[in-house]
Amino acid sequence: MEHYLIAMAITAGLYALMALGTNIIWGMAGMVNLGVVGFVGVGAYVSALLTLKLGWPIAAGMAAGALAAASVGILVGLITVNLRGDYLAIVTLGFAESVRIVTSNEIWLANGTDGLSGIPGPWRADLGPHNFNLFYLGIVVAVVAVAFFVAERLCYSPFGRVLRAIRDDEQVASVAGKYVLAFKLKAFAIGTGALGLAGALYAHFTSYIAPDVFVPLLTLYIKLSLLAGGLGNNRGALLGAVAVVFFLESTRFIVPLIPWLTHVQGAALREILISVTLLIILRYHTKGLIPERLSHPALPAEPSPAHAIPSRTGAMT
């Protein structure tokens, strides 16, 4: 049981990392990315292949996985630069599916639907299963903490301000003097980099990945985490991710206790419960459990008496 709980905590941590990354793309910059799982897959496969086939150190593999996902993110961003809303969603969804199909079919590279096994984990053999899980949990918690810290800084920085402006009105952001495309691509790169890192962390934890691990349902769970937790808010992303994993797992135990349900019905009931819970949360908290807050840069305590607006020719050079 303890083993199981630790594994669940790691899963929650990975969901949290994915939610934080997606929040930068969707919550801050307002771009719908239904390809979450595709970037997770890229990170997982790149890191697994580099460590398995080329003998790279695990940390280097993970970094490469994150970078690969970020690069693919920039590429997808460039392709979809003029797409908005639904269209962006469709293309990113298609991207995620193509990752799955490529890994299923390119058997020489990714071993097809059989997947890759024996992916190394840091000191897995030395630590033994129990200590390895604890150790890995520590790594995941540290990574999530750093990611959260960086995401918080970005969110309330001038950079985050531009992203939120783009989300509200791209044209205004452009007239404000910001190169919208560059900001969008940066948001995409940072967010998908985090997704790739989550994928790599997953691969080295479970030691086994296969194309059917990276199904669109995972994307939906991440979206759900953000919607329930509070889109645009990093705390909300963490809370939502933990809540979703807790809910997914607890229903796994509760549903079988209900009599007269077949296995299939039980699985369906879990999905229904999840949807209903989301609806209830959104009914009473339309902006999620922890709504996005406006960031208020501190105003100078002593209001400056000067009414004059410094002109271009003035002191501001």
Add this chain to the structure above:
Amino acid sequence: MTLLTVNGVERSFYGVRALAGVDLEVPAGRITGLIGPNGAGKTTLFNCITGVIPPDKGRIVFDGRDITGLRPDQITQTGLVRTFQIARGLPRLSVLENLLLYGTRQPGEKALTAAFNPGAARQREEELIARAVAVARRLNLMHVIRNPASDLSGGQKKLLEIGRALMTEPKLILLDEPVAGVNPTLAKEIGTHLRTLINDGITILLIEHHMDMVARLCDHVIVLAEGRHLAEGTFEDVASNEVVQLAYMGRRKVKVT
């Protein structure tokens, strides 16, 4: 000295010729009025000048530099900024953030600086905040500076449009009906304020339908009608021009039956 030159600018939308070859010049250090009936193409001209909508044809030179085909952000960075006729405050940003967004040279807009070296952005942020507060105070927005822009009244949103433009340290501001919907007292105040901007060395091109405001403020008036430059001169010249009167009243004389 001419600050902005527009040369043969054309733009059509699905066969509607919004701009049919506009030529005009905006002299530096003055308030130039741009008037014309609804649908004359005034806003479209602003869109073409600022790169928001690319012109089909023509050339735009600002401050000695050809800016035709540049992106809106590049044009703003050359010192030419515009406001929107229908106020477009960023709803989920506070008034202060709306102002700060238009601030220039903020190193914290680089992701790496923002994440790992926020200290580098702090000093500039403080300068920008001081500037934003000064702007907000001038425009009577100080008491709502922490509110989301979506909660502003219609008139306050128009004021925020002007305020944001001022944040970019512009040489030329294109104002698209800045006081439409603003109460007369404040509109008058804004008018006075626009005059002080001229003293600060800023040039203004102003679209306005309130003729009293145009008469009071503008040194020079350009009339646009049906996508063409129709006439220009002092307000008195233009107002007494028969062609202009016709353009405003409609081409044919309406027979009362």
